[in-house]
Amino acid sequence: MEKLKQARDEFVAQWGALGTQWGINRTMAQIHALLMTAPQAMTTDEVMEDLEISRGNAHTNLKELVAWGLIKVVVKKGERREFFEAEKDVWQIFTIVARERKRREIEPALAILAKCAEESSDIQTPEGKAFYDQMRALEDFVGFASKMSDRISSLKYGFAVQLATKLLG
Amino acid sequence: MEKLKQARDEFVAQWGALGTQWGINRTMAQIHALLMTAPQAMTTDEVMEDLEISRGNAHTNLKELVAWGLIKVVVKKGERREFFEAEKDVWQIFTIVARERKRREIEPALAILAKCAEESSDIQTPEGKAFYDQMRALEDFVGFASKMSDRISSLKYGFAVQLATKLLG
């Protein structure tokens, strides 16, 4: 069916463009979109052909997606090639992205804040105290957010929705 | 006090590096860090000198931060120059960043998902149905997350912490 191909191509293209906003590269986002909507696992060559990209590019981004945990390698009996298959469950995807963002964005921030707070803790001037207080406020908040993110990720989807709805709905 | 300057410089430099990971540019993150830890509002020239950047760069990023709402222009009587001052409250900063991310990341994603779901809603093949279901699942989830983000942002900080702690602590 031609209409499906068209809708899927659009999804892949747009999701790729979005990836850029997100700070992940276009190809990676496109491959992810492609695999999320693939009826079966795909090979590197199929991905290359579909997206019209080089082997190196396909390879690098497939492995990066594997490292994130958003796709996985599947081996088929009688096949030497690797096949790739995306995690399709939205809650799973969410928790993976949350974990990865935490690792790359939250944890380094916490480290910096803790270090700067520590280094300024014994400065006696008013400016020094203000700086220390600001670092601590940021550190406390980011630490709290980080903990919340973990807690939420560890819930089952249904429970998370129920909880959220009850509280805020 | 030299020690303070050192700690603050480190904070500015590291926060700038982090900005990159975050998908916002280094200068913007550095200016934000600088102003968040500034005892008073600063002028464009002070920012330029402190960070050793050009006027154009300082100007562009100061205005971008104003557009986000993370800093504001303050006018001082008897002064023709504009001064800039950062929002220092962590909960305010969080809600601003959440709003902006929603606008740039969540809303465009929702639009794409809705469009692709719509376009594929009447395809009768199994592949077509699977695609439609996947689009809908993503759309529902992202829409839900978006709503939650709004609800949380609209709370007072103390109440948010209390709620989160009670539920998940």
Added chain:
DNA sequence: TCGAGTTTTCAGTATTTATTGAAAACCGTG
């Protein structure tokens, strides 16, 4: 151990994004 099929690496190149610096526009005051 050889060789075909497959994956991995990476130097070179292309593309995108950020920054500079100077000119133009703006703005309030005399």
Added chain:
DNA sequence: CACGGTTTTCAATAAATACTGAAAACTCGA
């Protein structure tokens, strides 16, 4: 309305990032 101070714009350039393609490394069956 002219002038000095200030902000804004933007073409040129620099820096960062992504992509290609081909060579090297790996793998496994014969």
